[in-house]
Amino acid sequence: xxxxxxxxxxxxxxxxxxxxxxxxxxxxxxxxxxxxxxxxxxxxxxxxxxxxxxxxxxxxxxxxxxxxxxxxxxxxxxxxxxxxxxxxxxxxxxxxxxxxxxxxxxxxxxxxxxxxxxxxxxxxxxxxxxxxxxxxxxxxxxxxxxxxxxxxxxxxxxxxxxxxxxxxxxxxxxxxxxxxxxxxxxxxxxxxxxxxxxxxxxxxxxxxxxxxxxxxxxxxxxxxxxxxxxxxxxxxxxxxxxxxxxxxxxxxxxxxxxxxxxxxxxxxxxxxxxxxxxxxxxxxxxxxxxxxxxxxxxxxxxxxxxxxxxxxxxxxxxxxxxxxxxxxxxxxxxxxxxxxxxxxxxxxxxxxxxxxxxxxxxxxxxxxxxxxxxxxxxxxxxxxxxxxxxxxxxxxxxxxxxxxxxxxxxxxxxxxxxx
Amino acid sequence: xxxxxxxxxxxxxxxxxxxxxxxxxxxxxxxxxxxxxxxxxxxxxxxxxxxxxxxxxxxxxxxxxxxxxxxxxxxxxxxxxxxxxxxxxxxxxxxxxxxxxxxxxxxxxxxxxxxxxxxxxxxxxxxxxxxxxxxxxxxxxxxxxxxxxxxxxxxxxxxxxxxxxxxxxxxxxxxxxxxxxxxxxxxxxxxxxxxxxxxxxxxxxxxxxxxxxxxxxxxxxxxxxxxxxxxxxxxxxxxxxxxxxxxxxxxxxxxxxxxxxxxxxxxxxxxxxxxxxxxxxxxxxxxxxxxxxxxxxxxxxxxxxxxxxxxxxxxxxxxxxxxxxxxxxxx
Numbered sequence: 165x166x167x168x169x170x171x172x173x174x175x176x177x178x179x180x181x182x183x184x185x186x187x188x189x190x191x192x193x194x195x196x197x198x199x200x201x202x203x204x205x206x207x208x209x210x211x212x213x214x215x216x217x218x219x220x221x222x223x224x225x226x227x228x229x230x231x232x233x234x235x236x237x238x239x240x241x242x243x244x245x246x247x248x249x250x251x252x253x254x255x256x257x258x259x260x261x262x263x264x265x266x267x268x269x270x271x272x273x274x275x276x277x278x279x280x281x282x283x284x285x286x287x288x289x290x291x292x293x294x295x296x297x298x299x300x301x302x303x304x305x306x307x308x309x310x311x312x313x314x315x316x317x318x319x320x321x322x323x324x325x326x327x328x329x330x331x332x333x334x335x336x337x338x339x340x341x342x343x344x345x346x347x348x349x350x351x352x353x354x355x356x357x358x359x360x361x362x363x364x365x366x367x368x369x370x371x372x373x374x375x376x377x378x379x380x381x382x383x384x385x386x387x388x389x390x391x392x393x394x395x396x397x398x399x400x401x402x403x404x405x406x407x408x409x410x411x412x413x414x415x416x417x418x419x420x421x422x423x424x425x426x427x428x429x430x431x432x433x434x435x436x437x438x439x440x441x442x443x444x445x446x447x448x449x450x451x452x453x454x455x456x457x458x459x460x461x462x463x464x465x466x467x468x469x470x471x472x473x474x475x476x477x478x479x480x481x482x483x484x485x486x487x488x489x490x491x492x493x494x495x496x497x498x499x500x501x502x503x504x505x506x507x508x509x510x511x512x513x514x515x516x517x518x519x520x521x522x523x524x525x526x527x528x529x530x531x532x533x534x535x536x537x538x539x540x541x542x543x544x545x546x547x548x549x550x551x552x553x554x555x556x557x558x559x560x561x562x563x564x565x566x567x568x569x570x571x572x573x574x575x576x577x578x579x580x581x582x583x
Numbered sequence: 584x585x586x587x588x589x590x591x592x593x594x595x596x597x598x599x600x601x602x603x604x605x606x607x608x609x610x611x612x613x614x615x616x617x618x619x620x621x622x623x624x625x626x627x628x629x630x631x632x633x634x635x636x637x638x639x640x641x642x643x644x645x646x647x648x649x650x651x652x653x654x655x656x657x658x659x660x661x662x663x664x665x666x667x668x669x670x671x672x673x674x675x676x677x678x679x680x681x682x683x684x685x686x687x688x689x690x691x692x693x694x695x696x697x698x699x700x701x702x703x704x705x706x707x708x709x710x711x712x713x714x715x716x717x718x719x720x721x722x723x724x725x726x727x728x729x730x731x732x733x734x735x736x737x738x739x740x741x742x743x744x745x746x747x748x749x750x751x752x753x754x755x756x757x758x759x760x761x762x763x764x765x766x767x768x769x770x771x772x773x774x775x776x777x778x779x780x781x782x783x784x785x786x787x788x789x790x791x792x793x794x795x796x797x798x799x800x801x802x803x804x805x806x807x808x809x810x811x812x813x814x815x816x817x818x819x820x821x822x823x824x825x826x827x828x829x830x831x832x833x834x835x836x837x838x839x840x841x842x843x844x845x846x847x848x849x850x851x852x853x854x855x856x857x858x859x860x861x862x863x864x865x866x867x868x869x870x871x872x873x874x875x876x877x878x879x880x881x882x883x884x885x886x887x888x889x890x891x892x893x894x895x896x897x898x899x900x901x902x903x904x905x906x907x908x909x910x911x912x913x914x
Contacts, residue, residue, distance in 0.1 A: 361795040362611070364712040364733030364772055369796075434713030478691055480711030482732070 179203045180580065181215045185224030185541065189531040190231065190518035192510045200229055202537040205579035210531040222582070224541050227574055230513050231529045232538035233495060234520035236418055237313075237340065237394045239470035241276040241283050245491035245557035247583065249467070250573025252281050252538035254491075255340075255524055258288035259315045265291050265299040267307035274308040281578060282538075284524050286313040286340055289328045295319040298328060305335055310524040311392070313340035316441055316486075318376050320346045326383050333389035338416075338523050341380050343393045343401060344442050348372035353482045355443045359428045365481060370445055374400035381408045381415060390414040392523050395468065397423040397445050399452035406461045416523060418464035420490060421497035422563060423453050430563055434481040437552070438563040440468075441486035458506040463519045465512075467494040471559035489557040496569035499544055503570070509544065537580040546572040598912025599905075606719045606726040607899055609735040610776040618780060622745050624898035625891070629745065632669070632894055641671035643904060646703035648672040651693070651718075652729070653679040653709040658864055658889065659729050659739075663706045666896035672703070694718040704904055707731075712769075725903035727896075733767050739863055740773035742895040744781060746888050747818055750859050754781040760812045760854070761803065762788040762844065763822030763871050766795045766833070770863045771822055775801040788812030790844065792833045809844045816854040820861045821846050821872050837870050846872045851882065859884050 182200040187210060189196070199215060201208040215221065232252025239257050246254060256273050258264035264273060265288035277283040287309035291297045293316075301312050312332045318341075319325045332339045352368030354360035360367035377393060381404060384391040396402060396417040408415040422440055427447045430438040438444060445453075456462045470487030477484050498516060501507050507515070513529075521529030528536040550567045552560035576583050602617055610618070632638055648667040652660050660676060667674040677697075690709075694717075697705055704725050707715045712732030719726035730736040744754070751757055759778050765771040765787045778785050779802025787794060787803040788811075798805050806812035813819060824840060834840045851858065860876055860883045868874050877883055905913035 356796045358797040358800040361797050362772070362801065364731075364735070364769060366733075367796070434716060474691075475689070478689075478717070480690065480709065480714035480717055480732075482711050482713075 179208065179216055179219035180222055181219040182222045182224050182229055182539070183215065185227055185229035187211070187531065188228050188230040188509045188513045188542075190510060190514040190529065191531065193508065195228065195509055200531065200539065202580050205537050207531060207533060207535045207537050209533055228509065228542040228544055230540050230542055231517040231531065232540050232576060232578065233516045234524070234526075234529050235467050235469065235491065235494065236392075236464050236520040236523060237286070237466045237468055238491065239468070239487060240558065242469060242471055242491060242558050243277070243280050245469060245471070245489065245555070246281050247576060248492040248556040248573070249494050250540040250542065250576055251467075251491055251494070252540070252576060252578050253284060253526065253528060254281060254469075255284045255286050255310060255520065257315060258286050258293060258313050263288045263293045263315070264304070264309075265293065267300060267303040270304045270307040270309045280583070284308070284310040284526060286311045289314050289332070289339065290319065290324065293317060295321060295324060298324075298331065301332060301337065302335055305337060309337070310526060311338045311340050313394075314342050316342055318342050318344050318346045322379060322383065325380065326387065329383050329389035329391065330387040333387055336525070338390040338392050340392045340394050341376075343373050343376040343380070343396060344368075345372040345375040348375065349442070353439060353443065354431060355428050355445050357428055357446055359432060363431070363434060363481070365431075370398045370449060371400060373398045373442060374404055377401050377404045381413065384408075384413055384415060392464070393417040394466065395419060395423070395442060396456075396462070397442055397453060398449045402452055402456040402461050406456075409461070416463040416519070417461070418466045419453055419457065419462050420466050420468045421494065422488060422490070423450065424457065425497060425500065426450070426563055431481070435563065436477045436479065436481055436484035437488060437561045437565070439481060439484050439486050440488060454501075454506060457501060457515070462515065464523070465494070465498050465515045466520070467491045469557070471557045472561045473559045477561050487561070488563055489555060489559055489561050492556050493550055493562060493564055493569065495542070495573060496548070496571040497564065499571040500569075502544070537577060539577040540573040541575040542571065543574050544571045546570060548572060602902055605903075606728075607737050607903060608716050608719060608726065608728045610737050610740050610773045610780070611735070613780070615780045618741070618744065618777060621741055621895070621898055621902065622748060624902060625741065625745050625895040628897040629749070629891060629894035632890065638669050639671065640669060642901060642908070643667065643670035643672035646672045646904060646907075647701065648674045648704045648706065648900065649697055649700070649702040650674065650676045650706045650729070651697060651708075652677065653707070653714070654730070656708055656729070658892075659708065662889070662892040663727075663729060663896050666893050666900055669893070670897055670900055672900070690714060690717060691721055694721045698722040698724070703907060704900060724907070727899055727903065730769050732769065734769055734772065736769040736773050738892070738895050738899060739770050740777035741899070742888055742891040743774055743820065743861060743863070744777050745891045745895055746861065746884050747859065749887075749891075750884060751817060754778065754783040757783040757817045758786065758815055759783045759818040759820060760786045760788050760806075760816040761820045761822065762809065762812060762846070764793045764825050765789045765798065765822065766793045767825050768822050772801065774820065775803040779803065786812050786816070790834055790840075809850060810853055813850055813853040816858050818859045818861060819846060819851065819854055823863065823865065824867055824871050837867075841870050845870065846876050848873070848875050851876055858882065861885065861888055863888070
């Protein structure tokens, strides 16, 4: 148990007890009534505990108390959207206007969210994300990078990928990989299938994903490195991840709600808001994605938040940029998995918070004593309708426009302080 | 050439109820009787165009037709221009090369500009699938898709259907083999949907690398051997081998393509004895089709297709502008 420092005492930072809440402890099996006791910016204790007399009590009003969401792989730091979505930490993809391939840029990125949320930059594995020369991962780690990533692209050169995995493992950094074989997916904007054929869109077979995963798993086995596939979206891809985990490799994977609740038919009528990377998959793969969440193959659910305005989206389909604004719908859409009985709310918080924290190596996403006091109070049943015209995000490019959803983060605490 | 015309049964609809579309963007948007209606309308123009030296009809007089071609074209542009002029419209052509598109103006801005000039009908060709629909969404007048990427080229499908109907009398049970680069072909996509809707048995014949996946869903049976695809065909529709779209190696060489998929007199003999040969043009003579076949007046309907193109486009321009012209039953 940590004792408040003199400085904290002077600042009046005391203990806060969040009472009358239902705790969604990622480490637990079910929601449990209880108290979260916070001291400074850390969690002191949770559960059925005695509330110290000096603690300031905050009534959760029967809402679910959960760790703040940790969004593993966003393309923009978008405060209003993160705030709306209950996201307290975001791992920023290196694919920025200036790729995050240098310590100065990483340092700057870590400051981008202050004081409202934490930004954990993902360092570009190669200079300029070009997939050839290794970037200064070690210096970027010192500057605050929490992982190394290949960005939106696959690294075509297996020798380069081998050395990236090898070097990153020495630094204790996880490599966050994009799983699409570059040769197959080069100009593709859709998954091969009826929709792509009807619309006359350049397409790649879904096996582009499994091929990339197969190679990278072999390289991870060779190097002993930790690898995280940011988005896995196909049955064949999940089969490979499942086998690698059974073998004991440090392999993890994520998915975003779009792949769980939409299939490739969503791009019908050339809807550029549904142009994603990787592209939306077949219904068969969508169902495999749900199964992979339910059976524990999927470790992380991420928004992949990528707000894009009309200049990027109001274009012919193939010319439009891929990506969707997902931060504010991440929690509500993910809660569908709980309502449909695929996962418990506790397990969902593992996917949305605890596992991303582990992969990034940050002491958060947990109710364990000493963990960061980043919390959200959630009304899991609150109904609302996604409206692309009224998004908090800097752009409203959601393929879930006009979809009724349930679940809102009512209050957000970052570092022991409510907004 | 038998000039027979058998009218098809249509539901008891007239005027706008019979053809309720504002634009003509894709064959997929049309019901079978709507396709037949356009063919019937085009049949009228086919007769007018053929029967008299003075072909002018002034029903579009005072209206402005803009042909906005963002991709190079000679015959389609010409065909639309002639169609518009025969109907009395003021026809203006805009080529991508002469426009500010090359200066970085977005497609939407270009569309707004065209719209602000108060065009009464806009004909658009663009290299990107879906681009024409995107523009159609932003303008106040009817838009005709003159080809968008690999997606659709509806007037081509209509003129092909009209040519087939005039030569074969109808579509029911007719075996139509669409041969060549189906993958990159908007002509093939439009034709598969159109002919299947009209009751023909459609085949898509191509090397497997040039066959789009799940082509069955568009109403065509896939064949990868030319001989199998031609067997018993009533119509052989050849596609241009689109060299400009071949940025990868889809086929080893034009020479090999000709050897395996070129329409030679020997291969044509596998089809029915009276099989009709069609090609949307421009032809690569000696690649997908030999000159002997292309120029055989008994078998080839290639020049007739061009003639039907003007008639079909006149019909489409007429029908789509009826609302604006206040034609009775259409306003």
